[in-house]
Amino acid sequence: MNNSFFSNLKSDAPAGLVVFLVAVPLCLGIALASGAPLFSGIIAGMVGGIVVTMFSGSQLGVSGPAAGLAAIVLAGIQELGAFEIFLVAVVIAGIIQFVLGVARAGIIGYYFPSAVIKGMLAGIGLIIFLKQIPHAFGYDADPEGDLGFIQADGENTFSELINMINFISPGAITIALISLAILILWEQQFIKRIKITQVIQGPLVVVIVGIILAISFSGTSMAISQDHMVSIPVASDFNGFIDQFTLPDFSAFGMIEVWVLGITIAIVASLETLLCVEATDKLDPQKRVTPTSRELRAQGIGNFVSGMIGGLPVTQVIVRSSANIQSGGKTRASALIHGFLILISAMIIPNVLNMIPLSSLAAILLVVGYKLAKPSLFKQMFKSGYQQFIPFVVTVLAIVLTDLLKGIGIGMAVAIFYILLNNLKNPFVLKETHDKAHKHYRIVLAEMVTFLNKAQILRVLNRVPNDAELLIDASRTRHIQHDVLEILSDFKESAKYKNIDLKMCCTEQLDLNGYEQSLGELMVDAKAAKNMIKEKELERPEA
Known part of the structure; x- marks a missing residue:
């Protein structure tokens, strides 16, 4: 060592x-x-x-x-x-x-x-x-x-x-109150400036005082059993x-x-x-x-x-x-x-x-507990926003009302819910061109698109009008899950009946999970896609 x-x-x-x-x-x-x-x-x-x-x-x-x-x-x-x-x-x-x-x-x-x-x-x-x-x-x-x-x-x-x-027990509560007073006193700046208090910690003083008081209470109505x-x-x-x-x-x-x-x-x-x-x-x-x-x-x-x-x-x-x-x-x-x-x-x-x-040790642990659950921590988490505050509070309550592991499990479930909710909100961006004579639309997919995004993508695809041109831009996408590719493959078929001109651009890194053949004819490269349409952002659909 x-x-x-x-x-x-x-x-x-x-x-x-x-x-x-x-x-x-x-x-x-x-x-x-x-x-x-x-x-x-x-x-x-x-x-x-x-x-x-x-x-x-x-x-x-x-x-x-x-x-x-x-x-x-x-x-x-x-x-x-x-x-x-x-x-x-x-x-x-x-x-x-x-x-x-x-x-x-x-x-x-x-x-x-x-x-x-x-x-x-x-x-x-x-x-x-x-x-x-x-x-x-x-x-x-x-x-x-x-x-x-x-x-x-x-x-x-x-x-x-x-x-x-x-x-x-009158003796026990007296020792606890004196012990708390010592611990609080030891936290004050004027006490901390005294050299001996930097070596002898407040809890040690509390234990020694507790032993002395317990001995002195012996044989009286304050006796500690x-x-x-x-x-x-x-x-x-x-x-x-x-x-x-x-x-x-x-x-x-x-x-x-x-x-x-x-x-x-x-x-x-x-x-x-x-x-x-x-x-x-x-x-x-x-x-x-x-x-x-x-x-x-x-x-x-x-x-x-x-x-x-x-x-x-x-x-x-x-x-x-x-x-x-x-x-x-x-x-x-x-x-x-x-x-x-x-x-x-x-x-x-x-x-x-x-x-x-x-009761002496209880006083020490009361201070430990208070420092872990200071009101300032609750204020800090509240200011962090509800997506941080709600999992925090749920975890606190669940731990207090069950036990540590169950409480953590419940808190994790709530935290994961908000993570999934955020994931649902950001799977893509929908854009259209300035050209009012033609209906040009572009869906820009996120880096990861999973089954959690199915509902949002379906909703937006259903908003694309008949006789429009639609480019699904996956140039930044690394992975599209099977469920979403299935939706795109199905939409390819329904687009024919709506006279929608559908194209899809992607990079070589994109994993199509076996859908290369069914979507292959829709693929265009990213450079061609840029020349195809000029975009402006539409209002993002409601989550």
Whole structure:
């Protein structure tokens, strides 16, 4: 590893510490929601931070167990009947992801529309904010890391906000409010000018203050119960720590159910990773571009290792990645530091971690969520026009009301609808000559003409009057789909009965898809076409 990897330790070390503090309860919460051993979430956090980072090209992305896979993991463990058998599926998923990376399947990540990616960021921000409010009030029935609308405790995101009123902990909400005040104070310019605040991040101060307050509240009416604390498994010694790792049961390697689950995990984990890569790159102040196929290979290696030692599946995750960016992370070193901190703390100081109130961490995540879903982002997207704003808002709402992958799917569908709508509007230009004695018309086709343009082209062809001259100019067209060529071939026949003199000019590059013979006699070269008519633009037909 070269020196440049650690060239920004002044920024990366504090950021790695903040990501570590955010990641630990998320790792535990996702393991709990997945029906897996709690330590499997910690293992996935270690692997995501250390192994994936070593092979990844993402400068600011942080990997670990993902909430989006929790339902798949839960169902998989129940169906297979043993966690050890489930681990075989994780190993298989890792191998498949690595193969996808070698096959350069990561290019798929470049085709997600910007409006959908920004909608994903805002949607995740809103979910984080809404989900952390109960934790800030001291109600922790829903585990950290559960980002679905329907929650593990039987409530949904909004009903939980009402239900928490009956379970408010005065100590927890006091710690949350003080923590928020510290975080807001740390964002002020006059505080940032103090040198020590450039090294010691606000979230670290929040955690330390939270521990002190929790200890001081002990034995009073403000006491924080153990249910409202971080709860990492504690081993009695080093051997006990090693015993928490689990080996997969490879006797189940030939089971079809294991392979189906492995393929499912690989596909879902790859999609979630590619989405988070795009989102993280947009948040990156330096606007660096992550090599997506390399990221798939890194995730594949990570899942292979995680499955081999008893961990949950890993993906790149936006909550930790955005916390990394907001904390000033500059390079991959911050993610690596976070991974080693998880390993060291789980091995040496789990009791100290278990002294951290969840309400302190809720305050940190409330700020992370707000920054992802700032009102200014909604204003910016509104000013971009309805074709950007509507897919953005739909993505936000869909993510909040379903889950990440379903929300992205709905947002993509809306974005694609507007892409197709624009495509429908611009398949050609219709022109006519100045010569009023003769009816000269010219249709200039676009570079790509597909079946989506059929209705518009038919409508315009039907507007050409009897006894006219019509030139279909495909000199700029590279490809005409079979459906459109079929329309032109049919119109050639109907033109005879309308006394329409039909000609078509095209370049050699035009793919006629087997219609050369039927349209060949209509072809004229581009130079002859220019001499044939002088055009002026007609009003474009309504879409």
